[in-house]
Amino acid sequence: MKRWYLTIAIIGCAPAAAFANDWGMGDANSKIPPSSVFNPVSTPAREIDTVAFFVVSITAVIFLIVAGLLAYSIVRFRARPGDDGREPPQVYGSNPIEFAWTTVPVIVVLVLFLTTVRTIYTVQAAARPPDALSVHVIAHQWWWEFRYPGLGIVTANELHVPLSDPESPTPTFLDLESADVAHSFWVPRLAGKTDVIPNRKNSMWIDPQVAGTYLGQCGEYCGTEHAMMLLRVIVEPRADFDRWVTAQKQPPARDASVGHGRQVFESTACVNCHTIRGTAAGGRFGPDLTHLMTRETIGAGVAMNTPDHLRVWVTDPNLIKPGALMPAMNLGDKDLDDLVAYLATLR
Amino acid sequence: MAGSIDHEIALGAADDLQSLPFLGKLHAWVVTVDHKRLGIMYIAGGLFFFLVAGLQAATIRLQLAVPDAGIVPPQVFNRLLTMHGTAMVFLVGMPILTGFFNYLVPLMIGARDLAFPRLNAFGFWLWFFGATLLYFSYIGGDGLYGAGSAPDVGWFAYAPLTELPFSRGNSTDYWILSIFLTSVGTTATAINIITSAFCMRCEGMTLSKMPVLVWLAVVVAFMMLVALPPLSAAQAMLLLDRFLGAHFFDTQAGGSAILWQHFFWIFGHPEVYILVIPAFAFASEIIPVFSRKVIFGYSVMVAASCAIGFISLSVWAHHMFAVGMTPAGNSFFALSTMLVGVPTGIKIFNWLGTIWGGKLRFKVPMLFSLGFLFQFLVAGLTGIMLAVAPFDWQLTDTYFVVAHFHYVLIGAIVFMDFAAIYYWFPKVTGRMLSETLGKWHFWLFLIGFHLTFDTLHFAGLRGMPRRIYTYQPGRGLETLNLVASIGALVQGVAVLILVINVLRSLRSGDPAGNDPWDAWTLEWSTTSPPPEYNFAVPPVVRSRRPLWDLKHPEDPDWKYE
Numbered sequence: 001m002k003r004w005y006l007t008i009a010i011i012g013c014a015p016a017a018a019f020a021n022d023w024g025m026g027d028a029n030s031k032i033p034p035s036s037v038f039n040p041v042s043t044p045a046r047e048i049d050t051v052a053f054f055v056v057s058i059t060a061v062i063f064l065i066v067a068g069l070l071a072y073s074i075v076r077f078r079a080r081p082g083d084d085g086r087e088p089p090q091v092y093g094s095n096p097i098e099f100a101w102t103t104v105p106v107i108v109v110l111v112l113f114l115t116t117v118r119t120i121y122t123v124q125a126a127a128r129p130p131d132a133l134s135v136h137v138i139a140h141q142w143w144w145e146f147r148y149p150g151l152g153i154v155t156a157n158e159l160h161v162p163l164s165d166p167e168s169p170t171p172t173f174l175d176l177e178s179a180d181v182a183h184s185f186w187v188p189r190l191a192g193k194t195d196v197i198p199n200r201k202n203s204m205w206i207d208p209q210v211a212g213t214y215l216g217q218c219g220e221y222c223g224t225e226h227a228m229m230l231l232r233v234i235v236e237p238r239a240d241f242d243r244w245v246t247a248q249k250q251p252p253a254r255d256a257s258v259g260h261g262r263q264v265f266e267s268t269a270c271v272n273c274h275t276i277r278g279t280a281a282g283g284r285f286g287p288d289l290t291h292l293m294t295r296e297t298i299g300a301g302v303a304m305n306t307p308d309h310l311r312v313w314v315t316d317p318n319l320i321k322p323g324a325l326m327p328a329m330n331l332g333d334k335d336l337d338d339l340v341a342y343l344a345t346l347r
Numbered sequence: 348m349a350g351s352i353d354h355e356i357a358l359g360a361a362d363d364l365q366s367l368p369f370l371g372k373l374h375a376w377v378v379t380v381d382h383k384r385l386g387i388m389y390i391a392g393g394l395f396f397f398l399v400a401g402l403q404a405a406t407i408r409l410q411l412a413v414p415d416a417g418i419v420p421p422q423v424f425n426r427l428l429t430m431h432g433t434a435m436v437f438l439v440g441m442p443i444l445t446g447f448f449n450y451l452v453p454l455m456i457g458a459r460d461l462a463f464p465r466l467n468a469f470g471f472w473l474w475f476f477g478a479t480l481l482y483f484s485y486i487g488g489d490g491l492y493g494a495g496s497a498p499d500v501g502w503f504a505y506a507p508l509t510e511l512p513f514s515r516g517n518s519t520d521y522w523i524l525s526i527f528l529t530s531v532g533t534t535a536t537a538i539n540i541i542t543s544a545f546c547m548r549c550e551g552m553t554l555s556k557m558p559v560l561v562w563l564a565v566v567v568a569f570m571m572l573v574a575l576p577p578l579s580a581a582q583a584m585l586l587l588d589r590f591l592g593a594h595f596f597d598t599q600a601g602g603s604a605i606l607w608q609h610f611f612w613i614f615g616h617p618e619v620y621i622l623v624i625p626a627f628a629f630a631s632e633i634i635p636v637f638s639r640k641v642i643f644g645y646s647v648m649v650a651a652s653c654a655i656g657f658i659s660l661s662v663w664a665h666h667m668f669a670v671g672m673t674p675a676g677n678s679f680f681a682l683s684t685m686l687v688g689v690p691t692g693i694k695i696f697n698w699l700g701t702i703w704g705g706k707l708r709f710k711v712p713m714l715f716s717l718g719f720l721f722q723f724l725v726a727g728l729t730g731i732m733l734a735v736a737p738f739d740w741q742l743t744d745t746y747f748v749v750a751h752f753h754y755v756l757i758g759a760i761v762f763m764d765f766a767a768i769y770y771w772f773p774k775v776t777g778r779m780l781s782e783t784l785g786k787w788h789f790w791l792f793l794i795g796f797h798l799t800f801d802t803l804h805f806a807g808l809r810g811m812p813r814r815i816y817t818y819q820p821g822r823g824l825e826t827l828n829l830v831a832s833i834g835a836l837v838q839g840v841a842v843l844i845l846v847i848n849v850l851r852s853l854r855s856g857d858p859a860g861n862d863p864w865d866a867w868t869l870e871w872s873t874t875s876p877p878p879e880y881n882f883a884v885p886p887v888v889r890s891r892r893p894l895w896d897l898k899h900p901e902d903p904d905w906k907y908e
Contacts, residue, residue, distance in 0.1 A: 022415050022820055029821030035810030036823075037741040045741075052738045059728040066724055069699055074717060077638070079706040087899070088706050092907055093644035093697075101696040102689065109685045112735065116685075117678045119737040124674045141513075181508045182604055184669060184744060188810040192740020193669040197605065198507060198598035202671035215822065219669070219744045219812050221501045223508060224421050227815030323421050 023303030023320060028296070032213050035188040041210040041235075043169075044123045044191035051119040055112060062108075123192075126171075126205060133161065133172040139183035139196040139218070141325060142225035143287055143300040153248040154275070156287030157300045159233045162241040164207035170238075171207040181223060187216030187233050195220055208235040217301070224323030230301030244294075251278045252290045253345045261342025264335045273326070276346065286326060292346040299324065311340045380464035381879055382449050385471045387775060389446030390768075392475060393439050398842070399482070400434035403427045405839055408799070412832035414820040424816035425499035426518075430481070432502030433522065435756065436618065437529050438478045443764050444625035445474075445536050448564045450775065452540055454870035454877060455558045457549025457886040462542035463535075470535030477528030484521035498522040501814060503615060504585075506596030506607035511589055520589065523582045530575045537568035544568075549869075551888040556908070558868050558891065559642060562649045563628035566656045567621050573660060574617035581610035605670055612663035620659040623755055624652060626723075626763035627694060630716050633770050634698050636866045637713035638705030641904065644697045645891060651690035651697075658687045668739040677736040684734035691727050695720065710864070711785035715766035718793055722758030726751060729804070744814075747807025750800045757796055765792070765845070772849075773863045777875040778856030784848040792841035798834025802827045867892035 033039065040046040077088075128134075137159075138145040147154050161172040176185055176196040183196040185204065194204040208214070218229035236244065265271070266280045273286035281289070292298075295305055302321045303309040312319050314336060316328035331339060367375065376384060407427050410418040419427065449467065453460055461467050484497045498518040500509050509519045544565045548557065585607070587593035594600040596607045635642045642648060664672065664680040672680075698720060707713065729751040733739050742748055765788070772780050806827040811818060818824050862871040871894055873882055890896055890904035 026414070026820035029819055032821075034823030037808050037810070048737045048741055051735055052732070052741070055732050055735045055738060059731055063724065063728055066695065066699070067721060070702070070717075070720055070724075073699060073702045074707060077702060077705050077707050079639075079708050083706060087639050088704055090641045090902075090904075090907075091643060091700070091704060092641055093647065093700070097700070098644055098647045098693070098697075102693055105689045105692045109682075109689060112731070113678075113682050113685055116681045116735045116737065117674075119735075120674045120677050120681070123737055123740075124677070181513055182505050186810075186812070188741060192737060193743060194740070195670045197670060199601065199604065200671070215810070217810075217812060217815075221505070221508075221744075221814040223513065224425060224499075226425075226812075227421065227817055230819075 023309055024306070025297075025302070025304060028304055029215070032215055035215050037188045040189055041212075041214070042164075042190040042206045042208045043171075044204070044206060045189055047119050047122050048192055051115055054115055058108060058112065128173050128205070129169075129171065131170070132205070133170065135159065135161070135172060135174050137174050137176045137185060137196065139176070139178045139180075139185070139222075139229075140285075141180050141223050142218070142229035142321075144185075144229070144231050145179075145287065148245075151245055151249070153245065154288040155248065155291065155295070157231055157297065158295050159231065160241060160244050161206065161208060161233060161235055163211050163235055163237045164209055166209055169207045171205045173203060173205045176202040176204065182220050183222045183229070184219030185216070185231075186219035187214050187231065189214050190216075190233060193219040206233075208233070211235050211237055213296075215301075225321055228300060228302045228321050230297075232296070232301060247294065248291055250291075252276050253347055255342075255345045258338065258342040258345050261338035261340070264331065264339045265342060268329065268331070269327070270329070289343070289346060292343055294347060307340050307344045310343055311336060314339060314343075380460075380468045382453050382461045382464065382467060383775075383877065383879075383881075385467050386446045386448075386450030388471060389442040389449060389474070391446075392478065393442035393446060396434050396438035396442075396478065398846075400431050400439060401839070401842060403431040403434070405835055407431065408832040408835035410816065411818070411828050413829065414818050414822075414825055416817060419816070421816040422499060425501075425814070426497040428814055429498050429501055429522070433481060433498070433526070434478075436502060436622070437526055438481065440622045440756070440760060441529065441533060442474055442478075444567070444622065445470075445533065447625065447629070447767055447771070448540055448567070449536070451771070451870060452543055452561055452564050453547070454873070454881055455561050455868050456544060456547060456552060457869050457882060457888065458543060458547040459880050459882065459885075461539045462547055463539050466535050467539050470532040470539070473532030473535070474529045477525045477532065480521060480528065481525035484518050484525075488518035488521055489516055503611050504607075505611075506585070506604045507598045507602070509585060509589075509607075510597050510599075512599065520586070523586055527579055527582050530579050533571050534575055537571035540564050540568040541572075549886050549888060555646070556888060556891050559631035559645065559648055560628040560868075563624050563631070563652050566652050567624050567628075570617050570621050570624075570656050570659070574614045574621065577610050578614035581607060581614075584610075605667075608667050608670065609664070612666045613660075615666065616663040617656075617659050619752075619755065620655055622760055624655065626719065626760045627652065629763045629767040629770070630698060630719055632868065633712045633716050633766055634720075635701050636864050637708045637710060637716070638702050639708070640701055640705040641892065641895075642697070643700030643703075647693060648697050651693040654690040655687060655694075658683060658690070662687060665734060665736075665739070666743075668736045669743050681734055681736045685731060688727060688731050688734075695724060695727070710769075711780070711782055711789060712766040712770035712864075714786070714789045715762045715769065718789070719759050719762040719766065722754055722762065722796075726754035726758055729754065742807060744812055745807035746803045746811045746813055749813045750803035750807060753800045753803075758800065762792075765789075768845075768849075770864065771870075772852070773859030774870055774875045774877070776853060776856070777859050778852050779859050779863060780848050780852045780856060784844055784851070788841050788844040788848065791837055791844065795834045795837030795839075795841055798837060799831045800834070802830045802834070806831070862894070865898075867895040867898075869893055872897075 038049060040049045134149060136147040136149055144157050146159050162170055164170045176194055178196045178198040184193045185196055186193040190206040190208055191204055194202050212235055214233045216231045218226055271281035271283055273283040275282050275288045277290045298305045298313055299321045314329050317324040317326045410416050410424055488496045496518060500514060500519055507513060544561050584595040588595055588597050594602040596602045598604050631642055662684045665684045668677055733742055769780055769785055806824055809823050811824050859875045861875055869886055890908055892904045896903040
């Protein structure tokens with residue numbers, strides 16, 4: 001029974017073997033700079049960055065002074081070999097010194113507090129301009145629904161917003177609500193977190209000033225797939241954004257060659273949860289699929305949106321995102337192929 | 348004063364114990380109401396769960412070592428993080444501090460036991476069964492619904508994730524009842540400590556001559572009395588929601604998710620100070636002895652601890668900066684949180700004042716205490732960063748916060764727990780722990796700790812939220828996480844060395860004698876281990892350092908206090 005080495009080998013190799021399929025996300029992610037809070041491109045994040053720089057500087061100075069004194073006294077006052085063995089002079093305390101090292105921190109705290117309050121009000125109390133874009137964000141276990149009330153668009157997981165010119169800002173205001181448990185909307189380079197809490201309306205705003213894709217994700221533990229409740233914000237120049245809006249407003253593509261796939265979609269449980277405008281599908285538990293193929297990813301950013309990945313996803317979402325609430329569809333190969341072919345036409 | 352110890356009686360009692368058969372010994376431990384034995388049982392229980400919850404942390408770090416790892420599925424990972432957090436707070440941090448206070452408070456005030464020995468035993472057994480109940484959820488959590496295993500709602504169990512629609516089975520009920528029971532046990536201890544410190548001090552020990560550790564035990568006990576009931580109340584409400592269809596936190600029926608957060612953090616933030624003030628208490632006893640100097644600014648130290656206790660009751664919503672409070676609300680909690688930094692800073696400065704001009708002896712307890720000073724400084728400063736509400740909007744619920752509070756919980760509390768173990772082990776067992784193994788333990792643990800938690804700050808700043816079972820490659824998180832996981836391994840090795848050190852010393856450690864560290868408080872005046880009645884003759888003291896007076900009759904403390 002010398003199986004123990006097998007066990008050890010398996011445990012040893014597990015991390016390597018566990019480099020499972022990343023569904024194309026590794027390559028895609030590496031084209032996007034890390035979501036560092038110190039690399040802001042939007043006013044709320046920039047305000048935070050400024051106050052953060054201030055507090056980090058102050059605390060760094062405090063650290064250097066106090067840690068320096070500690071290190072110095074540890075070296076300076078170590079017991080040395082050949083010591084006379086007598087106890088050092090006993091000092092019981094000193095009120096002037098206590099007073100000094102109470103007053104200085106109080107002053108530091110006051111300065112920090114005033115700076116903090118200024119930033120809180122700048123970010124939180126900003127007025128919503130009448131022409132600002134409003135997006136209704138609804139968090140679900142474990143994906144994001146984005147509704148543009150003024151534009152009649154519904155999409156998921158990838159938020160498109162227009163670029164904001166610092167000279168004449170065009171901010172986007174997000175109204176946040178949850179369909180189930182508490183979540184938190186967080187795209188570090190655009191703004192801090194705002195929790196998305198059921199039975200409560202929160203709001204936040206962004207005015208991204210550099211075009212590009214920004215990664216974020218749910219910031220409040222919300223259950224099994226909290227880790228893969230990712231989101232991306234796509235910031236486009238106004239003209240591109242308007243083109244995207246026009247495209248999203250179009251009815252879904254109707255391609256006769258995938259009629260059977262569409263029939264599969266409309267005759268199975270898909271329609272209970274998903275909407276495809278202009279069809280029988282009007283469910284709201286899952287993402288709106290009207291323009292599915294305009295999205296870069298599926299499963300709230302868990303996999304690149306390719307027909308192959310879609311096929312795996314529809315076969316059983318658990319293969320990509322264990323615990324996802326969408327059930328395995330148990331379709332035959334032919335139906336599955338046709339369904340995926342139909343989905344692939346939803347541009 | 349306590350110079351007259353009846354050694355023969357003491358040793359006689361110990362011999363009796365040795366001669367009992369195993370079952371007799373076990374029986375003696377189970378029925379004991381002796382504060383020392385209960386203290387040892389608390390600490391041993393705490394250390395046991397420290398190993399269990401530590402292994403769970405190791406599994407978490409293994410899973411996060413590389414992106415998209417498949418060591419454990421997400422459901423199992425979420426149970427691991429919930430059990431790790433809950434256990435480390437309620438099954439490790441709390442019993443270890445309770446155990447030390449149980450053991451030390453009567454000895455330090457020259458009493459023969461706590462005020463209510465039976466209540467003390469009752470509290471311990473409540474804790475014990477509460478603790479086993481939490482881990483029993485792995486077996487019993489399925490419940491009638493056949494769903495779930497151990498709880499997977501996170502240690503602060505935010506509503507409505509804990510409500511029936513989102514948490515089926517009984518795992519959340521195990522979480523509720525287990526913590527509820529341990530909270531009741533803790534309340535019993537709090538009453539006991541307060542009563543003992545106020546009513547059972549030996550002759551001559553006025554409140555202003557009480558050792559700093561006992562003062563801080565009193566502060567902690569009062570905080571327990573104030574902080575635990577909101578948690579217990581909220582848990583009762585959650586049980587009503589789950590079993591009787593009440594709607595306190597049931598958002599689908601109009602309940603409030605934020606109400607739970609307020610209840611939890613009104614408990615949760617004082618809880619952090621309940622855990623860390625004992626670390627201050629140990630430091631305030633150990634640093635003077637190994638610096639060979641009296642504590643600098645005794646009364647300021649006590650006052651600062653009381654201030655921390657008071658202010659910490661008004662800072663709870665800094666855990667909730669992101670829930671959408673008004674700007675005024677956010678500003679208030681930013682200010683109150685920053686203000687805690689003032690008395691905390693005073694404490695660090697006073698320890699520095701104690702070291703200044705001393706003759707430092709770098710025994711293992713002192714090494715851990717010095718590590719504590721640096722790490723607690725860093726933890727305090729990152730805490731100030733988190734108090735800046737707008738910065739917190741970025742940092743909350745990220746690995747920056749994870750790193751920050753592990754700096755408090757490990758860098759400060761666990762380091763001081765280790766220091767306390769090395770310092771008082773000789774008193775408790777009569778045997779010394781090995782200095783050589785202790786130094787290996789210290790240095791490895793120090794290196795491992797910094798590998799793990801220094802790097803995790805940066806993972807948070809790069810957008811890594813906490814409580815994620817995995818992360819995708821290509822987001823700039825791979826290296827940081829791999830280093831952090833290697834650090835966890837090093838810490839594991841260090842803890843293994845501690846276990847070996849303890850087991851080895853129990854069998855064949857050097858005899859300790861009554862006062863191996865040349866210390867000054869009353870517990871060192873009796874035998875090691877102390878007899879069941881602690882002091883044959885109740886001691887009489889004239890100053891805060893009775894043994895100093897005894898050893899230096901030419902220059903006693905009471906001339907200066």
